[in-house]
Amino acid sequence: MAKELWKGNEAIAEAAIRAGCDCFFGYPITPQSEVPEYMSVHLPAAGGVFVQSESEIAAVNMVYGAAGSGMRAMTSSSSPGISLKQEGITYLAASELPCVIVNCMRGGPGLGTIQPGQGDYFQATRGGGNGDYRTLVLAPFDIQETVDFVQEAFDIADQYRNPVMVVCDGLIGQMMEPIEWRPIPKRDLPPKDWAASGRRGRARHNVINSLYLDPESCEELNQRLTVKYAEMEEKETRWSAVNCEDAELIITAYGTPARIALSAIEELRAGGLKAGLFRPITLWPFPEAPLHELAGSGQVKVILDVEMSSTGQMLDDVRLAVEGQKPIRYLGHAGGVMPTVEEMADAAWTAWKEVQQHGGHL
Amino acid sequence: MDQLGTRRLTIVTGHYGVGKTEFAVNLALAMAAEGPGVMLADLDIVNPYFRSRERKPLLEAAGVRVISSSQACSDADVPALPAEVLTLLEDRGIRGIIDAGGDPAGARVLARFRPKIVQEDYQMLYVLNANRPEVRSPESAVNCLRSIEAVTGLTCTGLVNNTHLCGETTPEEVRKGAALMEEVSRQTGIPALCHMAEAHFLEALADLPVFPIEIHMKKPWEAGRGTALSAPL
Numbered sequence: 001m002a003k004e005l006w007k008g009n010e011a012i013a014e015a016a017i018r019a020g021c022d023c024f025f026g027y028p029i030t031p032q033s034e035v036p037e038y039m040s041v042h043l044p045a046a047g048g049v050f051v052q053s054e055s056e057i058a059a060v061n062m063v064y065g066a067a068g069s070g071m072r073a074m075t076s077s078s079s080p081g082i083s084l085k086q087e088g089i090t091y092l093a094a095s096e097l098p099c100v101i102v103n104c105m106r107g108g109p110g111l112g113t114i115q116p117g118q119g120d121y122f123q124a125t126r127g128g129g130n131g132d133y134r135t136l137v138l139a140p141f142d143i144q145e146t147v148d149f150v151q152e153a154f155d156i157a158d159q160y161r162n163p164v165m166v167v168c169d170g171l172i173g174q175m176m177e178p179i180e181w182r183p184i185p186k187r188d189l190p191p192k193d194w195a196a197s198g199r200r201g202r203a204r205h206n207v208i209n210s211l212y213l214d215p216e217s218c219e220e221l222n223q224r225l226t227v228k229y230a231e232m233e234e235k236e237t238r239w240s241a242v243n244c245e246d247a248e249l250i251i252t253a254y255g256t257p258a259r260i261a262l263s264a265i266e267e268l269r270a271g272g273l274k275a276g277l278f279r280p281i282t283l284w285p286f287p288e289a290p291l292h293e294l295a296g297s298g299q300v301k302v303i304l305d306v307e308m309s310s311t312g313q314m315l316d317d318v319r320l321a322v323e324g325q326k327p328i329r330y331l332g333h334a335g336g337v338m339p340t341v342e343e344m345a346d347a348a349w350t351a352w353k354e355v356q357q358h359g360g361h362l
Numbered sequence: 363m364d365q366l367g368t369r370r371l372t373i374v375t376g377h378y379g380v381g382k383t384e385f386a387v388n389l390a391l392a393m394a395a396e397g398p399g400v401m402l403a404d405l406d407i408v409n410p411y412f413r414s415r416e417r418k419p420l421l422e423a424a425g426v427r428v429i430s431s432s433q434a435c436s437d438a439d440v441p442a443l444p445a446e447v448l449t450l451l452e453d454r455g456i457r458g459i460i461d462a463g464g465d466p467a468g469a470r471v472l473a474r475f476r477p478k479i480v481q482e483d484y485q486m487l488y489v490l491n492a493n494r495p496e497v498r499s500p501e502s503a504v505n506c507l508r509s510i511e512a513v514t515g516l517t518c519t520g521l522v523n524n525t526h527l528c529g530e531t532t533p534e535e536v537r538k539g540a541a542l543m544e545e546v547s548r549q550t551g552i553p554a555l556c557h558m559a560e561a562h563f564l565e566a567l568a569d570l571p572v573f574p575i576e577i578h579m580k581k582p583w584e585a586g587r588g589t590a591l592s593a594p595l
Contacts, residue, residue: 003527005493007379014495030410034378114410174411175581176379178493178527256582263583338582 003178008168009034011143011179012076012102015150017042018181021100022071023049025062027081030114031170032104035076056081060088060101067097068208070195072154076102078170079120080111083128089163090129094210094221096194098157100150101135101165104173107308107336115336116170116256121313124167125284132222134229136236137165137283139254143177145281148184155187160232161194167283169308171256171338232285239287240279241294243269247276248299249348252291252318253306254280257339261306264344271345273352274299283314291321302355303328304348310334327355366392366522366555366573369485371451371458373472375510376489377497378464381524383414385489385558386461387421388575393457394425401450401458404430405443405471408463417578443471451478466509476515485519487555490546492525492539500545507550520555521547522573529584531559533566540570 006014013035016024024043026036036052043050049066053059059075066073077085082103092099103124107117124137136156140146146168153164196206212218243265244250251261258279268275278294280287295303303326305315312330322328329351333339366372366389374386383406390402402421404414414421415430422428429446450458462469472479488507490497497503507518525539536559547554559567561574577584 003493003530004495004498005379005491005527006495010378010496170411171582174409176528178530259581260583263585341583 001180001182003180005176006143006147006179007034007176008143008146008173009104010038011147012150012166012173013038013042015147016074016100016154017046017048019151019154020072021048021074021154023051023062023066023073025051025053025059025066025073025075026077027053027056027059029078029081031106031116031173032076032078032102034173035102035104056084057088060085060092063099064088064092064095064097067092067099068095068196070192070197072098072158074100074102076104078104078106079108079117082120082123086123086128089135090127090131090133091210092163093129093133093135093225094131095208096161096225097163097208098154098161099163100153100157101163102150103165103167105167105169107334113336114170116308116338117334117336118169118255118257118308119310119313119334120167121283121307121309124165125286125317133225134232134284135163135165136160136232136285137167138238139167139281139283140172141255141258141279143172143175144179146172147179147181151184155184155189156236158189158192159187160228162228162232167255169255170336236282237285237287238281239290240277240281241290242277242279243274244276244278244294246299247274248301249273249275249352250278250294250300250303251275251306251344251348252278252280252303252314254283254314255308257306257308257344260339260341260344263341264348267341267345268348273348275348280314280317286317286321288317288321291318292323292325295322295325300326302326302351304331304351305329306331306339306344306347308333308338327351329354369483370454370456371460371479371482371484373460373462373479373484373486373516374489375462375469375486375514375518376464377491377494377503377506378409378468380464380489380491380494380497381526381558382464382489383412383461384575384577384579385522385524386459387414387417387578388558388573390421390426390459391424392573393459398425399456400425401427401429401456403447403450403458403460404428405447405460406463406468407443407471408465408468412579414461420578443474447475448478451475451482454482465506466513469510470513472514472516479516486514486516487520487522488518488552489522489524490539490543492542493527493535498542500542500549503542503546504549507546507552518550518552520553522555522558524558526558531563533563536563536567536570
């Protein structure tokens with residue numbers, strides 16, 4: 001199929017429509033406003049429902065209602081708007097409702113900036129809502145992955161009856177790239193016989209609920225969710241390793257910094273430092289085992305984590321996976337500033353020289 | 363360039379993401395190479411990223427004066443226009459380029475300046491890109507063009523083909539756009555002016571009027587962002 005030129009946010013919306021999204025509920029916020037804008041024109045034309053809600057909180061609760069009745073439902077926003085959705089997300093997870101949530105991340109904290117950021121890693125992977133729940137988090141780094149993942153997200157959500165987040169940063173939402181519409185892997189999806197969409201001859205009506213007054217029943221829910229999350233960890237963990245086979249320095253990054261890292265690695269290798277990129281594609285489940293194994297291999301001397309976050313957030317997961325086997329250094333920018341190829345390469349050289357001087361010790 | 367730079371004012375319009383800004387930046391640089399007094403107004407109040415104001419240092423180094431909708435903060439999406447736009451419209455010693463926002467929504471800002479624009483020697487160009495799904499058919503491209511004319515109250519005077527696939531562009535892609543431009547020109551009577559293409563395509567497109575461009579609106583990982591690092595071990 002011929003390639004087409006798509007802007008990230010429009011592509012997200014089109015991908016959702018192609019995946020059979022029935023309902024979109026959202027509220028404009030830069031840098032993701034093209035998603036609801038595109039949806040407002042094209043989703044009704046495809047037979048779906050578009051509602052610009054009065055707020056982000058209303059939108060996520062509309063998703064709860066639509067998903068509860070068996071519809072393929074979606075919402076999208078950018079960082080501050082996703083914060084507002086957190087209560088709804090924990091309710092969706094507790095009620096085991098499949099849905100897709102897109103976060104086109106911008107610089108924070110607070111209202112922050114409208115330029116790209118990655119400060120919502122904790123929020124996405126740890127859950128900004130209450131209780132023990134997980135959302136599967138896909139992090140594309142180009143527009144092709146973005147359209148593939150948004151389509152897959154609907155299937156993954158249906159398969160596990162769980163919210164799935166697609167997190168991209170503002171740059172991916174705003175930039176243009178050539179893509180092709182290609183088929184996504186087929187999954188065997190269970191029927192939605194749990195949906196509150198009419199009794200249909202059953203003995204009892206279905207109930208969508210997250211309130212359990214009986215503690216034993218609530219723990220039973222938690223145990224069921226725990227088993228489900230373990231299955232997701234086992235079957236859905238994704239990552240990409242580029243030039244890692246002989247790498248002495250590993251850059252860990254996702255989204256836009258991972259794209260920048262690919263150029264930095266070329267420069268580093270041209271300069272004589274064997275560098276590779278380890279890129280988590282699912283932020284949860286985090287690819288802990290493969291990173292642990294890579295860090296343990298003899299030739300790897302140091303790991304450089306790069307994020308558009310001032311404090312480092314994925315850095316915690318990198319440390320948990322590396323388990324102290326090798327030193328880890330960090331390069332971060334926040335507030336909407338992106339790292340450059342040159343400073344990433346500089347940081348790699350600095351990290352490399354430090355471990356050379358200290359004999360590889362932390 | 364002969365067909366593009368003869369009017370005092372050039373207004374660049376088109377659908378989102380067809381490459382208006384890349385065109386405007388290249389046109390400004392080409393005009394500045396011919397002489398002083400070139401001014402580029404970035405009136406994109408719609409798009410938060412990839413705006414011509416991001417190339418202000420490059421343009422200013424080439425002698426182009428750049429004005430944008432939010433001078434103090436180039437990263438905001440504040441729909442405010444600087445008074446300086448009037449300089450470009452009123453000073454007939456200036457050759458001006460106006461980079462409008464995408465679609466009728468982005469071009470609407472021009473309506474406010476219509477009374478001044480129509481008194482000037484101006485052209486309004488419509489940029490086409492046959493790889494943009496919402497304007498790849500002649501019908502949708504003409505609809506977008508007519509909507510822009512309706513909200514601005516101005517008439518398009520020329521078409522520019524900017525059909526590309528970023529780093530995957532081939533001469534065939536440019537020709538695909540040429541066919542679209544020809545059909546849009548046939549349906550509207552608006553002349554097809556030129557095709558944008560990087561200089562290395564000139565030979566393969568020797569039969570077409572090509573406006574040779576350099577890619578200035580780069581992504582942060584693309585080559586040419588600055589000097590390469592060389593650190594010895």
